[in-house]
Amino acid sequence: MRTINTIIIHCSATRRGLDFTANDIDQWHRQRGMDGIGYHYVIRIDGTIERGRDIEKVGAHCRGHNRESVSICYIGGLDSLGRPADTRTRAQRYAMRRLIEILQRQFPEIRLVIGHRDVSPDLNGNGRLEPSEWIKSCPCFDVAQWLSKTCHNNN
Numbered sequence: 001m002r003t004i005n006t007i008i009i010h011c012s013a014t015r016r017g018l019d020f021t022a023n024d025i026d027q028w029h030r031q032r033g034m035d036g037i038g039y040h041y042v043i044r045i046d047g048t049i050e051r052g053r054d055i056e057k058v059g060a061h062c063r064g065h066n067r068e069s070v071s072i073c074y075i076g077g078l079d080s081l082g083r084p085a086d087t088r089t090r091a092q093r094y095a096m097r098r099l100i101e102i103l104q105r106q107f108p109e110i111r112l113v114i115g116h117r118d119v120s121p122d123l124n125g126n127g128r129l130e131p132s133e134w135i136k137s138c139p140c141f142d143v144a145q146w147l148s149k150t151c152h153n154n155n
């Protein structure tokens with residue numbers, strides 16, 4: 001088994017309310033010449049968690065950070081006009097939190113849970129990542145801030 005020490009969260013960059021599956025993403029990624037779906041887990045709009053790429057296999061989702069990470073992609077990430085937005089439904093937030101907990105239990109080496117945009121380079125070197133520095137906005141929400149909230153109410 002490979003070492004897994006990081007969870008990286010993604011969005012599918014599809015519009016709010018449109019439902020897609022791990023199979024759809026598998027086809028999109030094949031059309032782009034990849035070896036099938038690059039993500040390990042997909043969280044659909046209704047909160048269903050689907051398996052993507054086998055977790056034993058290195059993913060293809062975050063250049064330079066694939067080897068020791070596992071990836072979760074929720075369906076959504078764009079508003080109805082195609083702008084980046086946290087479109088996660090309540091069910092998706094709940095499923096995401098549960099999946100993170102399950103993975104952390106399964107892989108005690110996991111130290112980091114981050115969003116795709118959090119691996120962007122700190123261009124001006126001020127020690128903080130600012131929106132203008134994100135290589136992309138994926139996953140369209142602040143993972144650290146969300147995780148630091150208690151989960152009993154809004155998820």
Ligand SMILES: [Zn+2]
Nearest residue numbers: 010011116138
């Ligand atoms: Zn991403």
